[in-house]
Amino acid sequence: MIRAYSTSFGLASRLLAPRTRQQIETIYALVRLADxxxxxxxxxxxxxxAEIRRMLDELEAETANALRTxxxxxxxxxxxxxxxxxxxxxxxxxxxFFRSMRADLTRAEHTQASFEDYVYGSAEVIGxxxxxxxxxxxxxxxxxxxxxxxxxxxxxxxxxxxxxxxDLAEDFEALGRSYFPGITVDAFTEADKHRLLDDIxxxxxxxGAAIAELPRNCRPAVALAQELFAELARRLRRTPASxxxxxxxxxxxxxxxxxxxxxxxxxxxxxVSGPALSTPDAERAP
Numbered sequence: 001m002i003r004a005y006s007t008s009f010g011l012a013s014r015l016l017a018p019r020t021r022q023q024i025e026t027i028y029a030l031v032r033l034a035d036x037x038x039x040x041x042x043x044x045x046x047x048x049x050a051e052i053r054r055m056l057d058e059l060e061a062e063t064a065n066a067l068r069t070x071x072x073x074x075x076x077x078x079x080x081x082x083x084x085x086x087x088x089x090x091x092x093x094x095x096x097f098f099r100s101m102r103a104d105l106t107r108a109e110h111t112q113a114s115f116e117d118y119v120y121g122s123a124e125v126i127g128x129x130x131x132x133x134x135x136x137x138x139x140x141x142x143x144x145x146x147x148x149x150x151x152x153x154x155x156x157x158x159x160x161x162x163x164x165x166x167d168l169a170e171d172f173e174a175l176g177r178s179y180f181p182g183i184t185v186d187a188f189t190e191a192d193k194h195r196l197l198d199d200i201x202x203x204x205x206x207x208g209a210a211i212a213e214l215p216r217n218c219r220p221a222v223a224l225a226q227e228l229f230a231e232l233a234r235r236l237r238r239t240p241a242s243x244x245x246x247x248x249x250x251x252x253x254x255x256x257x258x259x260x261x262x263x264x265x266x267x268x269x270x271x272v273s274g275p276a277l278s279t280p281d282a283e284r285a286p
Contacts, residue, residue, distance in 0.1 A: 008228045011256060015221035015264065023087065023133040026079040031126060033076050034059060034101045039175065053105055060098040064091050087132040096121035104177070112181045119160050120153075127156030134218040144213055151210025155226060158203035162229050165196055165236055169245050185245060193241045200233050211267070219267035227259050 009028070013021050036042065037055050047055075059077070066072035066081035067090060083089065100121030103114070110118060131152040140148065164171065164179045171177045172185040183192055204226065211223050228251060235249050251259075 007253075008251070008256065009225065011260060012221045012225040012228065015224055015260070017217045020133055020136070020218065023083040023136075024130055026076075026083040027089075027126065027129050027133070029076045030063065030080040031097070034098065038101050038104050049105055053102065056098065056101055056105070060094070063094055063098075067091060067094070083133065084129075087129075087136055089129050089132050093125040093129055096125050104175075108176050109178050110181050115179065115181050118179070119157050123156035123160035124153035125156070127152035127154075134215055134222075136215075138215070147210050148213055151207045151213075154203040155207035155222070158200050158207060158233075159225075159229055161196065161200045161203070162232050162236070165193075165200075165244065166232070166248050170248070188241050188245055190241045193236070193244065197233055197237050201230075204230050204233065216267075220263050223267045224260050224263040227263060228256060231255065231259060 013024055013028075016024060034056065037052060037059065042052050042055060059074075062072055062074055062077050063080065066074075066077050067084050070081055070085055072078040072081060084094075096117075098121075100118045103118055103121075107114065107118075128149060131148055135148075168183075168185055168188065171179060178185060180192075180196060183196075208226055208230075211219055211226065214222060231251050232249065235251065236244065239247070239249055
C-alpha cells in the first residue's frame, strides 16, 4: 500500500521487521486517508469545503474514540488504533496532525509561525509516531530519548520540506498553496532555493546523528529514508531554480537501489556500534 503512494517510503519500509513494518503501514494508511479527504477523491468530487471539513472532523473524532476503546468500524482507523495502543501513540500526536490537515482547507499562504506549526503537525508528529513503533515499549534513558525524539522530528521536517520544494509549482497551480513563508513561485530565485536547502540539510544533519541510537533492526530502513531524501536535496541543489518551477525532481530507481544496498551494508552487516537498543528477538529482521 505504501509503495502505491511513495516509492521512497515504500522501499525503506521493506527493510523493517514484519511487525514494525505493519505498524508503520497503519500510520501511513491513516495519514493517506486524511489526505484523500482534503486533497484527493473528496476534493476531486467537488464536495463543498464545509462538508470536507465535517468529514475530517468525523475522522479525527473516530480516531480519538478508537484510541480510547481499541475499536472502530473503520478498518483503517481500527488498525491504527491497535498500533497506537500498543506503542503509546495518543491524541497528543494525532491532534496536531488533524489540525494541520484542517489548515489546508483554509490557508493558502503561511507565516513563519503557521508554517512551523503546520510542519510539526503534518510531518514531525509522524516521525514521533514511527519512533514509538521502533521503540515498541522499550524504555530508554531520558537524554537518549530526547535525541531520538529530536531526530525523528527533524527527519519528518526534512521530508516535508523536500516535498514542498519538489512540488513548488504543482502546489501553487493545482491547489493554490504556497507553503514556504515569503516565497513567490513566479519569482523563485537561486537564493531562495539555497536558503531552503540549507535549512533542510540542517534537519538531516541532526536526524542522521540519531540513527545509531535506534534499535538495530530499524536502522537500515531509517538510514535508507534519510539518504534518499539527502540525495533528493543534493539533486535539488544542482537544479536551477527556474527549472524547479516546472519540473518535479526524482531519484532514479537504480540510484535508489544502490542507496538501499549501502544502507543495508552500513547499518546491518557491519553492526554500527553505539548506545543503541538491541532487538529482543530476531523475528524480526526481514
